[in-house]
Amino acid sequence: MQTKKQGRLAEVWKRLKKSPLAILGMIILTCMVLMALFAGVVAPEVDGMPGYNLQDWGNVRQFPSGENIMGTDHLGRDVFSRIAHGSRISLMIGVLVVTIGITFGLAIGAIAGYYGNIIDNVFMRAIDIFLAVPSILMAIAIVGVLGHGIMPVIVAVGISAIPIYARTIRAQVIIFKEQEFVEAARACGASDFRIITRHILPNCMAPVIVEASMGMASAILAGAGLSFIGLGIQPPVPEWGAMLSEGRQWMLAGYWHLTVFPGMMIALIIFSFNMIGDGLRDALDPKLRSAGFSKRKFKKMQDARAMQMMQDLQAAAEKGGATSNG
Amino acid sequence: MKKKHLTLLMSSMLALIIALAACTPTQTAPPEQPAPQEQTQAEPAPPGDTTPDPSAAGGGGLTVLVPSLAISMDPPQSNDSASAEFARLAYSTLFRQDYDTFEVTPELAVNWEMSDAQTLNIEIRRDVYFHNGTQLTAHDVAFSLTRAGDIPNAAPILGMIDFAEATDDFNLTVHLEMPFSPIIAHLAHPAASIVPMDLVLSMGDDAFAQDPVGSGAFVFVEHVIGDRIEFVRNENYFGAVPMLETLTFRNVPDPSTRLIEVTSGTADIALNITPADVPVAEADPNSNVVSRLTMGTDFIWMNTRQPYLNNPLVRQAISLALDTSAIRDLVWMGLGGPQYGHPVPPGAFGYWPAPPTRPDLDAARALLAEAGYADGFSTSIWWNSPNTLRQQVAEMVQFSLAQIGIDVSIQTLEWGAYLEGADRGDHEMMIIGWTTVTGDADYALFPLLHSSSYGAPGNRAFWSTPELDALLERGRAETDPAVRMEIYAEAQQIIAEAAPLIILRQGEIANAVSPRVQGFVPSPTLSHNYAPVWLD
Numbered sequence: 004m005q006t007k008k009q010g011r012l013a014e015v016w017k018r019l020k021k022s023p024l025a026i027l028g029m030i031i032l033t034c035m036v037l038m039a040l041f042a043g044v045v046a047p048e049v050d051g052m053p054g055y056n057l058q059d060w061g062n063v064r065q066f067p068s069g070e071n072i073m074g075t076d077h078l079g080r081d082v083f084s085r086i087a088h089g090s091r092i093s094l095m096i097g098v099l100v101v102t103i104g105i106t107f108g109l110a111i112g113a114i115a116g117y118y119g120n121i122i123d124n125v126f127m128r129a130i131d132i133f134l135a136v137p138s139i140l141m142a143i144a145i146v147g148v149l150g151h152g153i154m155p156v157i158v159a160v161g162i163s164a165i166p167i168y169a170r171t172i173r174a175q176v177i178i179f180k181e182q183e184f185v186e187a188a189r190a191c192g193a194s195d196f197r198i199i200t201r202h203i204l205p206n207c208m209a210p211v212i213v214e215a216s217m218g219m220a221s222a223i224l225a226g227a228g229l230s231f232i233g234l235g236i237q238p239p240v241p242e243w244g245a246m247l248s249e250g251r252q253w254m255l256a257g258y259w260h261l262t263v264f265p266g267m268m269i270a271l272i273i274f275s276f277n278m279i280g281d282g283l284r285d286a287l288d289p290k291l292r293s294a295g296f297s298k299r300k301f302k303k304m305q306d307a308r309a310m311q312m313m314q315d316l317q318a319a320a321e322k323g324g325a326t327s328n329g
Numbered sequence: 330m331k332k333k334h335l336t337l338l339m340s341s342m343l344a345l346i347i348a349l350a351a352c353t354p355t356q357t358a359p360p361e362q363p364a365p366q367e368q369t370q371a372e373p374a375p376p377g378d379t380t381p382d383p384s385a386a387g388g389g390g391l392t393v394l395v396p397s398l399a400i401s402m403d404p405p406q407s408n409d410s411a412s413a414e415f416a417r418l419a420y421s422t423l424f425r426q427d428y429d430t431f432e433v434t435p436e437l438a439v440n441w442e443m444s445d446a447q448t449l450n451i452e453i454r455r456d457v458y459f460h461n462g463t464q465l466t467a468h469d470v471a472f473s474l475t476r477a478g479d480i481p482n483a484a485p486i487l488g489m490i491d492f493a494e495a496t497d498d499f500n501l502t503v504h505l506e507m508p509f510s511p512i513i514a515h516l517a518h519p520a521a522s523i524v525p526m527d528l529v530l531s532m533g534d535d536a537f538a539q540d541p542v543g544s545g546a547f548v549f550v551e552h553v554i555g556d557r558i559e560f561v562r563n564e565n566y567f568g569a570v571p572m573l574e575t576l577t578f579r580n581v582p583d584p585s586t587r588l589i590e591v592t593s594g595t596a597d598i599a600l601n602i603t604p605a606d607v608p609v610a611e612a613d614p615n616s617n618v619v620s621r622l623t624m625g626t627d628f629i630w631m632n633t634r635q636p637y638l639n640n641p642l643v644r645q646a647i648s649l650a651l652d653t654s655a656i657r658d659l660v661w662m663g664l665g666g667p668q669y670g671h672p673v674p675p676g677a678f679g680y681w682p683a684p685p686t687r688p689d690l691d692a693a694r695a696l697l698a699e700a701g702y703a704d705g706f707s708t709s710i711w712w713n714s715p716n717t718l719r720q721q722v723a724e725m726v727q728f729s730l731a732q733i734g735i736d737v738s739i740q741t742l743e744w745g746a747y748l749e750g751a752d753r754g755d756h757e758m759m760i761i762g763w764t765t766v767t768g769d770a771d772y773a774l775f776p777l778l779h780s781s782s783y784g785a786p787g788n789r790a791f792w793s794t795p796e797l798d799a800l801l802e803r804g805r806a807e808t809d810p811a812v813r814m815e816i817y818a819e820a821q822q823i824i825a826e827a828a829p830l831i832i833l834r835q836g837e838i839a840n841a842v843s844p845r846v847q848g849f850v851p852s853p854t855l856s857h858n859y860a861p862v863w864l865d
Contacts, residue, residue: 151740234714
């Protein structure tokens with residue numbers, strides 16, 4: 004069992020590392036994680052004041068320099084220190100949101116898919132209602148009820164992420180529950196709980212892992228969006244979306260570094276999670292056809308090349324025909 | 330192979346974006362230098378020449394970009410500045426306040442006298458007609474004032490009116506519920522606008538608010554909710570007929586977008602631009618910055634019902650730890666004037682110049698130690714999202730108070746929850762503003778610091794003393810201005826010593842105005858008058 008698992012992981016890794024974009028994504032993500040881990044070293048606490056909130060009122064809105072590599076903000080705080088501490092917030096939002104989404108989505112999807120009929124209908128119609136409301140609107144409404152803070156944001160975005168996981172898992176469970184090995188387990192007298200947790204769910208994990216990786220990106224984006232419109236994070240916590248929002252008022256005045264750096268970080272982390280997710284999709288199940296952006300692009304390029312080749316062949320054939328005629 | 334191409338494409342796009350971003354300062358920098366020369370060329374009219382040339386008649390249409398439109402077009406129904414501004418243009422009032430001297434001058438009134446402390450007799454003009462052609466009589470005035478006196482939203486301004494009655498077509502008597510000396514200033518407020526009695530009674534309040542008829546310099550044409558309000562000039566106006574043919578208020582909530590519309594020439598005036606954009610507007614040849622100090626005051630309430638803040642030594646320590654001039658410089662980019670100790674703005678009647686408080690951390694620490702909190706304590710400050718300027722104030726307060734050992738947590742609330750919580754007294758510190766719309770100390774002090782105003786009416790420090798209460802009541806009843814000055818000076822000293830609030834600054838409004846607009850003078854109470862404006 005153990006060796007087989009390792010064999011599978013190694014196989015996935017072998018296929019994953021063939022995708023340069025996924026590798027690029029992993030490199031970016033590793034940098035982000037390192038930044039989050041060492042934020043306290045980069046910008047240490049001084050006299051009980053966190054490193055991201057050290058204000059220097061005589062040194063405001065400085066452009067990037069050797070002293071402050073990303074410049075200083077409108078209250079004289081070092082932008083890089085804030086970015087570094089902000090990576091903790093973004094990664095925490097991503098991980099916790101996906102955890103909430105998977106935990107509840109797994110339970111709902113598995114129960115609905117396994118039992119079918121009325122239970123399936125009740126759960127899935129409830130999920131349909133959730134899905135009918137745009138997830139960001141749902142998150143805004145939940146934050147409105149729960150109040151401001153990181154935890155309300157995580158809960159809000161987490162709840163709005165549940166339906167996607169529930170649907171993914173339900174679809175997988177429905178496929179697997181009719182398979183022979185499940186029949187066999189049932190014949191041996193295994194309980195429903197055991198069948199679901201030991202036999203069906205481990206087989207459903209591939210699309211869930213892909214979904215989770217993409218889900219990280221959308222959770223971070225949703226968290227940044229909520230902070231940008233002033234819901235969520237309490238100042239002075241340096242959430243990237245909030246930093247972007249704070250920097251916005253200085254855009255006309257030309258202080259580009261207050262918006263470009265947090266905006267770039269949001270773009271990079273989302274890019275990295277999406278690329279990793281794309282790579283994982285291909286690596287985990289080569290049969291799964293990706294509908295992702297990159298895949299479609301590749302398909303088009305392949306089509307174009309095939310067309311080119313056919314045209315070349317045709318031209319060659321015509322040329323060949325012409326010479327033979329001559 | 331193909332994947333490599335895409336990687337290359339992606340990374341080159343990223344590089345391009347970064348390169349473009351890095352270019353921005355060099356692109357914005359050059360226009361800043363030649364701008365001053367262009368600006369002087371674009372202004373042929375000498376600064377002193379503000380009298381319009383009647384033959385030129387500088388008409389045309391003026392487009393003003395506003396942060397919000399009137400909530401109600403029926404003047405007493407809403408006490409927000411956009412509604413007040415609408416009323417100022419479309420309606421007339423008995424009196425009008427001069428923007429510079431804050432002296433009250435008659436508008437509809439001709440003669441007036443207080444026959445006793447609670448009775449005011451007024452004679453009005455005989456040449457005033459509503460926009461629908463009917464004559465404005467004392468019956469309309471009496472009806473309007475009695476009605477406004479009973480509407481809750483107008484209570485702070487006109488609640489003291491018991492009722493008004495017309496003695497003949499052009500004379501009326503206003504009866505007050507109590508002796509109230511600043512009544513003339515209150516009758517100059519747009520909430521006291523005169524509405525046509527017959528029309529309001531036949532249409533009903535709600536229908537009238539949709540299709541209002543006044544007697545002001547501008548005639549209401551159309552209100553597209555959330556988008557714009559349009560006026561044409563009143564050709565039969567009893568005062569100087571405006572030179573503008575049409576006037577349009579367009580709702581543009583984002584301040585930077587308002588400015589961009591003016592600099593790109595699609596609008597003429599952008600009201601209330603954000604402090605960060607003032608240098609941008611100044612540098613642009615297509616916009617001038619017209620700013621002025623207002624009757625507004627920005628301050629921090631300290632709720633005296635909360636632990637620690639109930640101790641005057643702690644409140645004094647907090648106000649000594651805050652560098653309000655640094656806050657003014659960083660948050661408001663230097664806009665606004667210095668103001669200390671009490672909420673009466675300089676320029677208002679009864680203003681007493683309190684001694685400036687200079688930040689002194691050692692003295693603040695000593696006061697805290699004296700109060701028994703040498704090791705500090707934890708408290709909180711509220712700000713209302715999305716007012717980012719207040720967020721910056723909160724962050725600076727948090728940072729400053731950390732220096733004397735006070736740990737402040739920042740709490741963000743929506744405007745509705747903000748006021749509700751503050752009315753209940755749930756807050757510890759909160760950042761807010763107040764505009765003394767009548768220009769009289771009574772309007773700054775009575776609603777904010779009298780014991781009858783705790784909570785919703787305005788006193789969110791929940792602080793007063795019997796001595797201060799008595800002074801504020803005397804100030805209302807006293808008719809001799811010199812005596813009132815003394816009363817209010819004493820009241821302001823009491824407030825400055827007890828420090829239930831920390832004054833951050835006197836307000837200032839900055840507007841971006843196209844160089845072709847002439848004669849625009851912002852109002853210190855934010856109900857700007859467009860009647861004297863003309864276009865080059």
